Amino acid sequence: MRREALELYLVTDRALSLGRPLTEIVAAAVRGGVTMVQLREKECNTREFIELGRAIHTLLQPLGIPLIINDRADIAQVLGAEGLHIGQHDMTYPDARRLLGNEAIIGLSVVFDRQARECLSYTDMDYIGASPIYATPTKTDTAEALGLTGLQSIRQIVGESLPIVAIGGIHADNIQPIIRAGADGVAVVSAICSAPSPERAARELAAAVKQAKS
């Protein structure tokens, strides 16, 4: 995986999409500059998840934008998706790698320093998601917010060996300090899914990341 693929990482949430179809949100977000897409579905059944994933994959594949499936390694396999994102309550990283093979992009959410240290033993891990940077209504099962200090601490632990994408409460106005604190990119949910124009929102976010990195 190219590290730049993490620059603006859209994580989907249908409940936050204001009733608009997810394919429409994703298509607009991609036009605006999203570099990677994670399909996160916690409510729907497997068949529906696969059908939705297939529609989104069809849209992303010709553009070379990786589709990452949240949690469900089997759905990633069925779709031939580019990767899997796992959290601390999903299967372990070694199990995910064993199921999906060497080519898959696999990322893991990390909240605590000890979890970041654990990642160092997985030399073929593609990225970690530092989560949540700020408090957010999107996920209710997450720990206390990391803040910039927590993000800096995780960067210090993993050094340059692992790309970090920051997630949680991120919008165009707070990207600069997050990138400076050590993130390679940012992941957003509501900043794109709930935006009046997901395309314009993605464009502003992408520009903010580019500017922070320049």
Place this chain on the structure above:
Amino acid sequence: MRREALELYLVTDRALSLGRPLTEIVAAAVRGGVTMVQLREKECNTREFIELGRAIHTLLQPLGIPLIINDRADIAQVLGAEGLHIGQHDMTYPDARRLLGNEAIIGLSVVFDRQARECLSYTDMDYIGASPIYATPTKTDTAEALGLTGLQSIRQIVGESLPIVAIGGIHADNIQPIIRAGADGVAVVSAICSAPSPERAARELAAAVKQAKS
């Protein structure tokens, strides 16, 4: 898969287990004569599902009793479970077979005649679950009950080419007509999980199946 493995098929449901640990229910059920176990978990997270599955697999494997995972092909792979059970809202049968390989036991729930006819094109399918035979509080997303007539109709469609396990509202007293209507075995949830003694319940059910087949 030996067709006899379907004779008394326990499908787990923690919510119906009266607060008793599932490993305890399964261990007792196996002592009573259960021939196959399906782990069905719709609420818990992936990590918890895997840990529970591992504990149950450890218990069943030395006894040669197949562990079947409901819906989650990835969890079946992680556990090295013997098989997968899918419903009409899960991944398709060809996808499941592709993921799990030729050795896996794969069964599919069937409600309507046309679904039974579809199964005939899958020559390597291991069994179908005819569901629900009778109305049941266990599953709320299922269609109208098949009754004995519906079960007979499914048996007529698939002939002897596919083993059938009947599920839904089955207890020791109604097993005989179900077996006579064409089922190779019965699957139960609450008849074992909610029984005061899951071991005794399984023993009575197993005896009823044997008697109906004799």
